[in-house]
Amino acid sequence: MLKRLLLALMILTVLLGSFAFSKKLVVYSSVDEANARKILTAFTKDTGIDVDFVFLSSGPALARIEAEKQNPQADVWFGAPMENHIIAKERGLTQPYKITMPKEISSRFYDKEGFYYPIYMNPLGIGVNMTMLEKMKLPLPESWNDLLKTVYKKTIQYPNPQSSGTGYSFVTGLIKILGEDAAMKFLKLMAKNVQTYTQSGTAPSKAVGIGEAVFGIQFTPAFFQFMDQGYNVKVVFPKEGVPYEVACMSIIKGAKNIEEAQKLVEWILSKKGQQEIINQKTYFYPIRTDVDFGNLPPLSSIKLIHVDPKWAADNKTRIVNRWINEVLPY
Incomplete structure (x- = not known):
């Protein structure tokens, strides 16, 4: 009887430990659902961090983040053009994460204070x-x-x-x-x-x-x-x-899974993360200059206008x- 009790306690300890240390990230995604799933699944495969995401277009996402600001229900806003993330920053809805940016990413694509970073363009x-x-x-x-x-x-x-x-x-x-x-x-x-x-x-x-x-x-x-x-x-x-467009991501102020949110920022900016944007057939343009663009027309062939x-x-x-x-x- 004692042996059975000890065995049950050991199993319970393992299960509780596994639960306590499981990595989870909650994302509001303004990237379309199919492509968000491709990118975030690749992130999970590389890092072991599970992601739950809800698709919300840019307007509803911003409104929901603002409505939940006293008790945030998501960790990251993933996607939507940069100007939306500027608005979120100005309204105090996001928080900075400062990292050293790779030279292969244009300074036009991110916030120098670390409030938002690019995913693709x-x-x-x-x-x-x-x-x-x-x-x-x-x-x-x-x-x-x-x-x-x-x-x-x-x-x-x-x-x-x-x-x-x-x-x-x-x-x-x-x-x-x-x-x-x-x-x-x-x-x-x-x-x-x-x-x-x-x-x-x-x-x-x-x-x-x-x-x-x-x-x-x-x-x-x-x-x-x-x-x-x-x-x-x-x-x-x-x-x-x-x-x-430069689709960006921000860490929501009060995020409960801050380390996992920071890992997503680091991964999406990495050469490996950017190459996955092409490999997963999203048809998005990477924001790094040192990845293989696949079949997309090179940016050098397009006259780009900066707004x-x-x-x-x-x-x-x-x-x-x-x-x-x-x-x-x-």
């Missing part, structure tokens, strides 16, 4: 359904200005900047290229060629893939995925230049309201 582009383009005998656009042509009437989809960070990045990119007044005039003129303003940042690619729209404007991963799957889709990077994320964050409400008043009605 993506240029904005025009996805084209080539089958529909040829069927309708339309010319292939080479510039943003080409999208004003009358032959493109009701052939374009792009995301609504009210609901989509991608849509807002498109607007701010045009502002950087043309100036604010000229960009609003451009978008107003282009409105006659727009089928719909989608609520989701990735919806235009789905419409292009099935031929519902000839052109879709968004960040490029879904277009490259369709091309890899055999769809007759082409990506155009307009010659005036394109804005890009100051702090300016984009500070002016978001004003610019979106201007778009609503000056572009949406047409």
